[in-house]
Amino acid sequence: MTVQNVVIRPLLNAIITATAVLICTLSVQPLFSQNISSHNQSVSTDTLQFDAGGFKLNILKKGNNHGLTVIMENGLCGTAQRWNKLDDSISVNHTVVTYDRAFLGKSEKGNPDRRADIVSKELKTALNNARIPGPYILIGYSLGGYYVKAFARYYPNEVKGILLIDPLNSAEFYRVYKENFQENYELDLASLKEIKAEHPCYNEIGFAVNESFYGNDSIPLGIPTYMLISSLAQDTASLLQSVKEYENGKSLDSDKLINGNIELQKLWVKHQLKWASAFPNVKTEVTNECTHGMHHERFDIVWRAFLKLMDEVK
Template identity: 25%
Template sequence: MSKKWRKRLVKFLIVDLSLIIILLGCGLIYQQVGASQDEKSFTPPGKLYEIHGNKMHLYTGGEGDVTVVLASGWGTANPYVDYYPLYEKLAPNAKFAVYDRFGYGYSDKTDKKRDVDTVADELHELLQVSGQKPPYVLVAHSLGSLETIRFAQKYPDLVKGIVMIDGGSPEYYENDLDNPADTIGGFGNQFRIKTGLFRLSMQSQQVVDASNANRNELKLVPADLKKADKTALLLNYGNSDTIDELREANANAKTVIANKKPLPFPLTILTADYFGKTEPDWVKTQAEFKSWSTQFKQVNVKDTDHYIHQYHPDIVADEILEVVKK
């Protein structure tokens, strides 16, 4: 290669590198400005309470002598929005309390490890500090099942019953090898978040609809809450708390199983049919949930995906209120 072409190649490389640096800088600024604007408009619908040195969000409503405590699944960026379809159905017959774990919704981030005992103790303190009186009917979606069962193990006198909304059994999570923590917390995905590429992709309605595909595209949620849900996702997706929660899933399941004994109150399992595409392991462990309670009931819900409450809130509310009234 001649000196002339070598010099041209060096110039091309310098120009390309300069363009990449400029684009990265623009992406970082775009992400930071967008996040700052989102934080200013992201107003909590409930109240914030200081728990273990950080602020935790709790939204409450309804009336009654029993409090329904709603735990979201992993990756549900805004639990308040997620459980919205249940509020009017529960309110006349029970109090309800939706909490955001640290790293979710309107709660702070924390530097405390997301082991199941810590999460259960944080919930216990939140309910006490906020004045939510027992007995509690604990409702959990997906991975929220682990902290719910652990809470019941540690504080059984406070619990009246449990309802799982397609919640995974401890045995399922103990043996689940398909953990996406390394992917979500990996360099590629974190680069995508920090440089604004994820934020940019979420400006496409097609991308937003795809992200909500297993939530019935939030068809039962009003437009302003859909916006709040998207904002929560932009602010919370891929943060260290949610990633650590995934990494701890197997260990948390083992902790729950190590303390296993049949719970002395009702345990209702609502199992989605995934529109006829359920996985055999999931079906098997859902049925085996019966070993966790002396009063077991399973309801197989048709024509639904993982977020059953976004497809059939009447069924979910009826099963919750059945436990409330026992």
């Protein structure tokens, strides 16, 4: 099974974005109800390279320098371009910044330690050097959700709002997952074991699959936050295809995997809501209309969530 054919499953749902590096490109029907194509033609895009602490990050800056500055942090191995036009839509009224984290895309190699404090400081250093000041709206998808939480903790006075798109779940979730759904966990990790040290995703994967590295995942109480959570499990056909492709798949119980897949998604939602309940500034929305790759599957749901967040931002 090649890296490009990785299928998103409960563990990977937390940490893998729909990138050309890890999964097949999705064919998506446009669902955005507003016609913005004519506006996008007049939105400028600047490609920037700025120092992030001894190496350079590749940054895309879109918009006409009006509105707020929206920083978009993608999922595991996600690059600056992989937002399914969500960045273009937001840039009509705001300045949007997407970027490639260290080792990824067109960015240079940096610190192999991918913990949140390091990634956040790298981004802030590059933003400062690029003269892209706050205040910021942060959007974090999957692993990117974990990183924007950290950015908000380190720079709370520069963050006005946060949108979390099915973010990385809690360390507690992954501990329960490994203990109670061992076969599902084995299947999830099967494709990642093929990743070698020279692969650009190697360091991020090494961080993401080890929940002991996660540490603090809180957010400041004063920042309006909107959180989208998927309750829709991976379809059975895709799950069984993953079993078929896995070299040790014959040793796994398919019925047990299917049931585990459903129960894991319930557990996923439970732990996301548990995390959110600790923060009165977090509003949640659970949807069963799309799986983890929300902005690829149902752009309209993510767009509405962004608008709801902006209604809360003062």
